Amino acid sequence: MGNSWIDEVRWNNDGLVAAIAQDQATNEILMMAWMNRESLQLTISEQRAVYWSRSRQAIWRKGESSGHTQQLKSIRLDCDADAIILAVEQSGDIACHTGRRSCFYRELDTSSDQPCWKIVAPVLKDPQDIY
Amino acid sequence: MGNSWIDEVRWNNDGLVAAIAQDQATNEILMMAWMNRESLQLTISEQRAVYWSRSRQAIWRKGESSGHTQQLKSIRLDCDADAIILAVEQSGDIACHTGRRSCFYRELDTSSDQPCWKIVAPVLKDPQDIY
Numbered sequence: 231m232g233n234s235w236i237d238e239v240r241w242n243n244d245g246l247v248a249a250i251a252q253d254q255a256t257n258e259i260l261m262m263a264w265m266n267r268e269s270l271q272l273t274i275s276e277q278r279a280v281y282w283s284r285s286r287q288a289i290w291r292k293g294e295s296s297g298h299t300q301q302l303k304s305i306r307l308d309c310d311a312d313a314i315i316l317a318v319e320q321s322g323d324i325a326c327h328t329g330r331r332s333c334f335y336r337e338l339d340t341s342s343d344q345p346c347w348k349i350v351a352p353v354l355k356d357p358q359d360i361y
Numbered sequence: 362m363g364n365s366w367i368d369e370v371r372w373n374n375d376g377l378v379a380a381i382a383q384d385q386a387t388n389e390i391l392m393m394a395w396m397n398r399e400s401l402q403l404t405i406s407e408q409r410a411v412y413w414s415r416s417r418q419a420i421w422r423k424g425e426s427s428g429h430t431q432q433l434k435s436i437r438l439d440c441d442a443d444a445i446i447l448a449v450e451q452s453g454d455i456a457c458h459t460g461r462r463s464c465f466y467r468e469l470d471t472s473s474d475q476p477c478w479k480i481v482a483p484v485l486k487d488p489q490d491i492y
Binding site: 234235238248250252256257258259261262274304305306307308309310312313314315326327328330333334335336337338340344345346347350 | 365366369379381383387388389390392393405435436437438439440441443444445446457458459461464465466467468469471475476477478481
């Protein structure tokens with residue numbers, strides 16, 4: 231049958247798989263989100279990242295309100311088939327709703343006795359100007 | 362209190378957070394696994410990747426049997442605090458139990474009517490020689 235590739239994904243109990251979006255040129259990790267079967271199929275057919283929003287319980291076409299879409303370049307699956315990588319081209323160079331390039335903008339600073347998450351990446355565009 | 366940084370992580374219903382290991386030099390994504398509070402604290406204190414094995418329900422010091430440890434360089438947290446990136450130095454250049462560099466060694470081939478996951482990365486060492 232034509233969908234065997236999608237059945238090879240090991241969907242979790244909620245019917246989801248973890249999806250990591252990675253910049254195809256720099257290998258920077260932009261974000262991690264989740265996909266259900268429908269969103270993965272839409273990602274392939276539309277050649278752009280389409281996630282499943284767990285908070286809204288709805289299909290989430292990345293960039294539908296911000297314009298910061300992610301054009302699909304390739305998809306990889308890991309050895310136990312419960313995580314995928316999307317190599318993407320990030321429109322607007324901004325993946326995060328905070329207006330930063332990557333959602334992973336906080337780094338653990340262990341230089342003092344009290345470790346803390348320190349912001350290490352700039353806001354490129356004010357979120358108020360995005361949404 | 363000294364653990365506020367760890368309370369900023371949004372642990373899921375199983376008490377876990379997704380952890381992506383990324384090569385600090387090349388930015389290649391090596392694997393994705395899970396951590397509980399204890400494994401994240403051990404990762405910091407031992408400066409090496411320590412995961413939580415969901416299948417074994419046990420602390421999993423990456424490389425404890427293979428020798429393919431991951432030395433910690435930095436940790437990042439994403440905007441909704443449910444995923445972290447470990448920048449690591451990968452011992453033996455092999456992260457995957459299949460003997461490959463990365464666990465993400467299958468790529469979706471959509472060149473024919475029947476898409477399929479195609480192996481795109483070589484086995485660097487026979488798993489029988491690793492374990």
